[in-house]
Amino acid sequence: MTGALHGIRVVEFAGLGPAPFAGMMLADMGADVIVIDRLTTPRVRAGEHRGKRSIALDLKHEQARAVVWALLERADVLIEGFRPGVMERLGFGPDAVAARCPRLVYGRVTGWGQEGPLAHAAGHDINYVSLTGAMSVAGRAGQSPMIPATLIGDMGGGAMFLAFGIACALLEARTSGRGQVIDAAMVDGVAALSSLIHQRRAAATWSDDPSHNFFRGTSPYYDVFDCADGQVSLGAIEPQFYAELLRRLGLDDVDASRQNQVEDWPALRARVAALLKTNTRAHWCARLEGSDACFAPVLSLAEAPTHPHLAARGTFVPVDGHAQPAPVPRLSRSGARAPAPGPVPGEHTTALLSELGFDAAMLRAIGACA
Numbered sequence: 001m002t003g004a005l006h007g008i009r010v011v012e013f014a015g016l017g018p019a020p021f022a023g024m025m026l027a028d029m030g031a032d033v034i035v036i037d038r039l040t041t042p043r044v045r046a047g048e049h050r051g052k053r054s055i056a057l058d059l060k061h062e063q064a065r066a067v068v069w070a071l072l073e074r075a076d077v078l079i080e081g082f083r084p085g086v087m088e089r090l091g092f093g094p095d096a097v098a099a100r101c102p103r104l105v106y107g108r109v110t111g112w113g114q115e116g117p118l119a120h121a122a123g124h125d126i127n128y129v130s131l132t133g134a135m136s137v138a139g140r141a142g143q144s145p146m147i148p149a150t151l152i153g154d155m156g157g158g159a160m161f162l163a164f165g166i167a168c169a170l171l172e173a174r175t176s177g178r179g180q181v182i183d184a185a186m187v188d189g190v191a192a193l194s195s196l197i198h199q200r201r202a203a204a205t206w207s208d209d210p211s212h213n214f215f216r217g218t219s220p221y222y223d224v225f226d227c228a229d230g231q232v233s234l235g236a237i238e239p240q241f242y243a244e245l246l247r248r249l250g251l252d253d254v255d256a257s258r259q260n261q262v263e264d265w266p267a268l269r270a271r272v273a274a275l276l277k278t279n280t281r282a283h284w285c286a287r288l289e290g291s292d293a294c295f296a297p298v299l300s301l302a303e304a305p306t307h308p309h310l311a312a313r314g315t316f317v318p319v320d321g322h323a324q325p326a327p328v329p330r331l332s333r334s335g336a337r338a339p340a341p342g343p344v345p346g347e348h349t350t351a352l353l354s355e356l357g358f359d360a361a362m363l364r365a366i367g368a369c370a
Contacts, residue, residue: 035343129152218262225277239259319341
């Protein structure tokens with residue numbers, strides 16, 4: 001399959017984290033994504049550039065900058081993930097690009113956004129999640145909060161919203177004939193991801209006190225618990241699922257109707273924890289997995305691709321000899337491209353220069369390209 005975005009060309013200025021991940025999402029769906037790498041980039045394959053092409057240029061040379069303009073004039077989307085002002089200093093800021101490429105969609109992703117008191121400050125995923133208040137909901141009573149590395153801020157709040165904004169702008173450009181700038185700030189995206197929690201707080205159905213909030217590691221039915229040789233997760237929120245969990249754990253003497261009586265939680269949680277430790281993860285999988293008890297084993301990154309459910313769905317696919325997550329989401333008709341290994345930086349320089357009508361030998365002679 002060629003993918004739903006076949007025919008869309010994206011120019012991505014090489015960076016780290018959310019920008020290349022958003023570009024990978026577009027490439028997975030069939031877009032022709034061309035990465036502008038630096039000449040100094042180590043010549044090793046980058047997994048986040050799977051399915052893309054790479055051209056290596058020294059943008060200090062006017063001839064190399066002319067190549068970039070030729071790429072942009074033939075493109076539908078630009079992606080960049082630098083601090084505010086960097087692209088403007090390079091001469092490829094939104095105003096300059098709009099003047100020459102009015103239909104081009106200009107996607108920008110940063111931690112703090114293009115404007116605001118923190119816009120020019122350094123930061124990382126953990127900082128963006130902290131500022132929005134989202135970090136606080138991961139904390140247990142008396143313990144510091146902890147989140148999975150890079151998933152919430154960089155990929156969820158940044159890359160996913162950048163890709164969504166690009167898709168929206170591409171659709172709008174079909175009718176308006178004009179591109180626009182997407183300011184995808186990770187702080188904005190993480191705040192949006194926490195919408196349900198804010199709505200529940202407003203409705204007084206969310207407690208900031210961990211001892212009264214089943215999400216916060218104090219209930220007997222929603223948490224990660226140790227077993228004899230690993231860990232398992234329970235998530236039986238709804239009454240019927242909680243009753244099924246109790247039945248399958250053999251806790252027939254527990255009154256399921258008192259599920260949310262928080263005064264019962266400490267003693268019952270200790271009882272559930274002690275019970276789960278008496279046997280192996282495999283034992284509890286055999287007893288609970290696939291039922292309405294809302295159960296799953298806690299797998300390692302190495303174990304996940306071989307789990308029967310994920311294997312049956314093809315959630316992971318082999319790319320360059322390693323398991324990688326497959327393209328998502330799944331489209332019933334247009335599908336996605338089979339992921340290909342990321343290019344070595346500059347791997348497609350000669351071919352792309354030829355497509356654009358430039359003399360590769362001349363550009364190499366002046367050190368403008370790889």
